[in-house]
Amino acid sequence: MGYSIACQASGEEFCQRVWAVVRRIPAGRVMTYGQIADHLGCPGRARAVGHAMRFSPPTVPWHRVVSSRGMISERPDRESMAEQRRRLEAEGVRFDEAGRIDLRLYLWDPSEGESGTPA
């Protein structure tokens, strides 16, 4: 309903597809904005994935989406960033001194299947 206010016209369907992929990410694993765009056959639309996250409904584990550098993306709402880190740590994701996570351990690819090993 009101969640796709910024995802109208051609963008709404895109947001729906993004959310569908994010919902499949297993707990304790993550995907990057660009990786999701590529997986949907839309290389170059990483920023659009960011928009989809901004308006994602409660049923979407948005906290499992990070930047290609393994960092929590900058945004006006600092509390949202803190919440993202809390949720990831609660799922066992470890952050280093610089606030980065090791993508070699946590990055998940849809082709791995849901039963992917939690690092």
Added chain:
DNA sequence: ACTGTGACACAGG
């Protein structure tokens, strides 16, 4: 239609 802004990404230096 044009411009500014943003939960991105990659190439250079």
Added chain:
DNA sequence: CCCTGTGCCACAG
């Protein structure tokens, strides 16, 4: 490895 510039695309004014 860090910082900067450039390319992107979608949305708001």
